[in-house]
Amino acid sequence: MSTGVYLTRLLRARGVEVVFGIPGVHTVELYRGLAGSGIRHITPRHEQGAGFMADGYARASGRPGVCFIISGPGMTNIVTAMGQAYGDSVPMLVISTVNAHGRMGSGRGWLHELPDQQALVSGVSAFSRTVNAPEELESVLAEAFAVFEGGRPRPVHIELPINVMLAPAGHLLVGEVAKIHRPAPSRTALEEAGERLASCRSLVILAGGGAKGARVQDLAERLDAPVVMTTNARGLLPPGHPLAVACSPSLPEVRALIRGADGILALGTEFGPTDYDMNEDGGFELPKRVVQVDLDPRHMVRGEAGGSRIVGDASAFVEAVLAEALPLGGACGAGAAAAGRAEAARGPLPLAYRQDLALLDLARDTLPEARFVGDSTQLVYAGNMGFAAATPGSWFNSATGYGTLGYGLPAAIGAKLADDRPVVAISGDGGLQFSLSELASATEAELPVILLLHDNKGYGEIKSYMLAKNIPPLGVDIYTPDLAAIAKASGWHVERVSALADLPDFLKAGASRKGPTMLIFGDELRRQTGIV
Structure with missing residues (x-):
């Protein structure tokens, strides 16, 4: 048994059921033990998507989202997602490889070599640790879960040098998992x-x-x-x-x-x-x-x-x-x-916000058990100002704290993996293009995610902000490809919502469908809310 296989057994012993990752030549040994382990593997199309999926899964399940990430570019790609999770106190375990001892940080240009991966993630993690011997792995994992369970949860990064990942670990046992209880007030x-x-x-x-x-x-x-x-x-x-x-x-x-x-x-x-x-x-x-x-x-x-x-x-x-x-x-x-x-x-909110809140209220009342997972987009900004979610944990997004774009779709995919509750992703056409490739990930995983897409042909919220500041609105009216055609080519069911009265039926159909659904709407739907 290699240390890579041993790691899989340690994770399973701690109740890990899902891992997000993209296999690479530096991580394949981590995958040897996945088959038959009871851990489901989800393949995103970008490591940032893996991090966002892990974030959404953690928020919906209450358990840490786990990622297998290659050294070098995999780590630079996931840092944005770790930053969002760090800002929102989300438990995320990022397990990566790193070049072998003797090559690590050598500066000679080995494949995926970075000067210092730990320095890269130090500002977006509770801690980053290099496992220098197989015998260290269990205690490092225990420390990570102590952060998740006993303190303020934040991402943790563990890196395995390739020679350690390949090292024999057949002499090591999976020990009893200690239960960490959070401190109670005196x-x-x-x-x-x-x-x-x-x-x-x-x-x-x-x-x-x-x-x-x-x-x-x-x-x-x-x-x-x-x-x-x-x-x-x-x-x-x-x-x-x-x-x-x-x-x-x-x-x-x-x-x-x-x-x-x-x-x-x-x-x-x-x-x-x-x-x-x-x-x-x-x-x-x-x-x-x-x-x-x-x-x-x-x-x-x-x-x-x-x-x-x-x-x-x-x-x-x-x-x-x-x-x-x-x-x-x-x-x-x-x-x-x-x-x-x-x-x-x-009442005093801008008209567009009040109209958006009416749309959100309609969606919530149609699917009262649903989770609404948002990107940084107009509908979400309005919701953060005044949306009343039905249950705890059923409204979360990336528009506070770190405030990244591209979060909504992959985080909704992660949330849907947590349980059977309906999940509605909320995104704009600009933000969706940050993670457009993850449309295929939802189809591949056979997840009935609903994507409520506001198509206003650009970065509408930033455009409004620039105009309010008397700044010429440059860079915000972007070319938007045919998102409906791309979604259909990716295996999604697509509907254009032109009548507000049709939205409840579209939402209910999406929640009962086996695969993902995209519901596209424009500004005209707001005006049908009757909010003036």
Whole structure:
């Protein structure tokens, strides 16, 4: 048994079910053990697509997305996807090869040689490690999963020199996998939180992606406190719930709600600018009494000063509060009304955004179990401002944090591999061309992904921004090929949605179809929403 085969057995022992990768001469030994292992291999058409697929899979499944990547160009290609996952705290395990000892970093020009792969990925990973002997592999993997399970999850890179990958490992056993439990708040921390917030009469909960698994709705109802949900927390409270504020805290109306509170309970949020200050106007303010719960202590001291900062898992904190009925204060009925007023923040949004939100609402109500996976595109920007997702984890995209393009389609492919829930990718024609080749990947994997494609012949959001700044809109009106023909040639079912009344039927048909579906719409569909 080679170390490459041993690696496959270690991954399977840790519950890995899917690996994304493109075989190359430097990684073929990793593939020797895949056949019959119970691990499904998905072949993207680009390593960046592999990373985006792993990201979408991780968000949908709650398990790390795993990639097999060749040395050199494979690593440079996946760095963008690692950057997005790093910014959004997504667990991703990137396993690559590297030139053999004696050739690694020699500068002689060996195949795929880079001066230092670890330096390349150091800024987009929790850590990068070279396995210098087969005996090191199990402990390095254990450390990676400790990051995923016990701390703030982020990408981890492990590289195997080719000579190590080929080295015999038949003497090594697959040991028992240790279970990592995230830190729970101490009794002292809980009491301090209770003391700080006990006298609050207008408490507001700010929930981020780190609270996605917590019983925030139960806590909010006990405290009668409105919940402002960032992009990655949408769905913690369902649409229409009187305490749900599914509007961006970058909006003035939501900021007024927060500013008017006399206490804030922040769960799993780092107060990132792309959530709280999207327009970079510096207008976000917190009241003096703040209790923040987060896994990452460094982020809790980078923003607002003061308050009580509790290092721990948001879910564990909520469970402790609910179990012990700590007196954290409450809004005494005023919270529900305040939250209802905050929902009116949709009103001042640009007309196109309000029309886009109506489209998204229609899609959600048609497929209430669906996940909506977005690129950086107009429909997604609108959704981040005010879309109420049906369930936790059913709305995520690349338009916050790192903010890459080309994410929507491959991430939706990864998400669809997680379970049987419908998946709707949202992309524009410009962003889709970043990852157009992944159309074939969805067909090959026989995945019924639905792609909702806004075709406005270019980078419409950037064009609007340039015009607003009195900048000549150069480079944004791009040539767009016949995307319908390309999709059909790639095995997709394609429909052009010209009537809004047809959209529900197209979505339902796409969800029940065995293969992927592309639904193309233009700006005229917005006008049919009746929003003026």
